[in-house]
Amino acid sequence: AASVEHTFIVNQTKMARLCKETLVTVVNGQLPGPTIEVTEGDSVTVHVVNMSPYNVTIHWHGVKQFRNCWADGVPMITQCPITPNKNFTYQFDVIGQEGTLWWHAHVPGLRATLHGAFIIRPRNGAKSYPFPKPHKEIPVIIGDWWEKDLAEMAMNMTKSIFTSYASASTVNGLVGDLFNCSGVPKEGYVLDVEPGKTYLLRIINAGLFSEFYLKIAGHKFTVVAADANYVSPFTTDVIAVTPGETIDALLLADAPPGRYYMGAVPNQAPLPDTQTPEYATRGMVQYKVSQSASSDTTTVSLSQGTEEGGGYRGKSAEAPVVPKMPDIHDTITSFYFHSNLTGLRQKEHLPVQQKVNERLFIVLGLGTICKHGRQSCKRGNSTEDMLVATMNNVSYLHPEATTTPLLEAHYYHTGCNTTTEELPKRPPRFYNFTDEALIPFGPKEMRLEPTYKATLVRRFKHGDVVEIIFQSTGVLQGDSNPMHLHGHDMMVLAQGIGNYDPMKDVAKYNLVNPPLKNTVVAPNLGWVAIRFVANNPGVWFMHCHYEFHLSMGMAAVFIVEDGPTMDTSLPPPPVNFPTCSHDISLMPK
Ligand code: C2O
Helix, strand or coil: CCEEEEEEEEEEEEEEECCEEEEEEECCCEECCCCEEEEEEEEEEEEEEEEECCEEEEEECCCCCCCCCHCCCCCCCCCCCCCCCCCCEEEEEEECCCEEEEECHHHHHCCHHEEEEEEEEEECCHHHCCCCCCCCCEEEEEEEECCCCCHHHHHHHHCCCCCCCCCEEEEEEEEECCCCCCCCCCCCEEEEECCCCEEEEEHHHHHHCCCCCEEEECCCEEEEEEECCEEEEEEEEEEECCCCCCCEEEEECCCCCCEEEEEEEEEECCCCCCCCCCCCEEEEEEEEECCCCCCCCCCCCCCEEEEEECCCCCCCCCEECCCCCCCCCCCCHHHHHHHHCCCCCHHHHHHHHHHCEEEEEEEEEEEEEEECCCCCCCCHHHHHHHEEEEEEEEEEECCCCCCCCCHHHHCCCCCCCCEEEEEECCCCCCCCCCCCCCCCCCCCCCCCCCEEEEEEEEEEEECHHHEEEECCCCCCCCEEEEECCCCEEEEEEEEEEEECHHHHHHHHHHCCCCEEECEEEECCCEEEEEEECCCEEEEEEECCCCCCHHCCCEEEEEEECCCCHHHHCCCCCCCCCCCCCCCCCCCCC
16 A cells, blocks of 8 residues: 655635636645545545634545544544644545545635545556446536635624625536636636547535536436445436535546536525526536547637537537536435435445444424524524524534544543533424425424524444434425535435334335445435444544534534444544644634
8 A cells, every 4th residue: 555645735825716816715726626546545644734814624524534533624523723824744544445535624614615536546446446447537526616705604604694605606616608707718627538438527516505416418427436435337417416425427428529518506505696597507528529620619609509409419610518407496306316326335245234223313403592692592582593503403512612622532531621412312393394394484484493502412332333314304495414424434224205204214224235425415305314333433523514504503423432442442643633722713713
């Protein structure tokens, strides 16, 4: 195994998009940030040099960090943040995982610009892919462009003030030709393909607020992996990818040589502030034409194209073909897309049949607390109420930066001056989906439970087999909830629309080849059932990957205790681990 080393300089720089320059916080001056490419088994060293005015941590999203929770990069849960003008070196091994993951800052708001792809290739090279060796491998990162100050936006979000959406969506950092001054190239992200060749697209949703649909006119995808776990291949013309999720898909360049738009449209949050007619953003797939043929395509007007399905067959000198995108309110396509994911590993390699030791039913909802407080106001005083997101009707309170990170408190058994509270076992109320929850902002008054904020934790014994039902209630704009667990992959047993019914839904469990995911989707007004084996000692964050939901408190912390032996226990922290000072805040001033 090799060692892979990177230096990440976190700094602010001006970037031009949408006809003006915006100050953005990025790694090494790049958006998206550098791609980390490793072979399974490699050790990774990343020197993070923080030249930005913010406190940062970098999280290696989906990397299991087995017995290495110290490198997980969650401020005040696994580490004190790296303060301005300080450095910290993350070190970890990548074991037993192959595919696409990503890295991102784990501080409010800043992951919109501090992120990049994390690619893990098999030890025995591309010949051990469970699919034909692709001609090229291409990261496709869907994200947002923000003209608003992200730090300020993040601050507002914790106060439930939702000031704005992104100004544009992006593919690999480019806004595309539906926007003015989209930059160079004008088409946005351009993927050059050779006829007959296969490309492995490593698709990442780094957006803060929305699930995306991705399509390429005239082409189909073969999905081969999700969250760095292989899946049984299936063919689709649309990819659904939630924030935090990664999808690997093969693209065969088998269309008549020409130019084809790729479109990425959000399906949940309303469209970005600067409206685009039909697509949130688009890029381009462009066939290389042979040297002798005329390849002058620059005279083509890009403002119009031919819709696919209209009998049009592309030629390079004609207008590119435009994909027909799902409706922006279509959530069912995502539901079906996610039900199509089945694992390539069979039950003999998965602990699906093991006895479940712990069952949790977690209702993802919305409640109210008093502004400026952590408790609910007296009932009826609605002007003083502030909305918070909840799990079983308690809203997660992130530990203050003046405390001891939870992992250190756990490791040294010191306790911490953060009051943690057990994640409530039973949901306080059950939603009736045929009634008010279906029309949360409808004519009936939205009934919100008064609640409070607490640092929710749940402890597991080493080796516990944990089953969780995440029940979404749709009270937050009717969104689905991409639930992300650090340090573990979850087997997705089943999903459904409406209320989970233990009497009949257990029969739907896939105990043969469930997909393994680090981010699972609790569908809009529906549920998802997962299991995981708590075998990675440490303190792991578990949260909705929508930034707004997370900031409002849809999160909890899972503590996995040490096992009986050295190699099932957490080793001591690395040297030069950051310490917390008393004058810092997780919120940029
Ligand atoms: Cu991708 Cu806790 O995050």
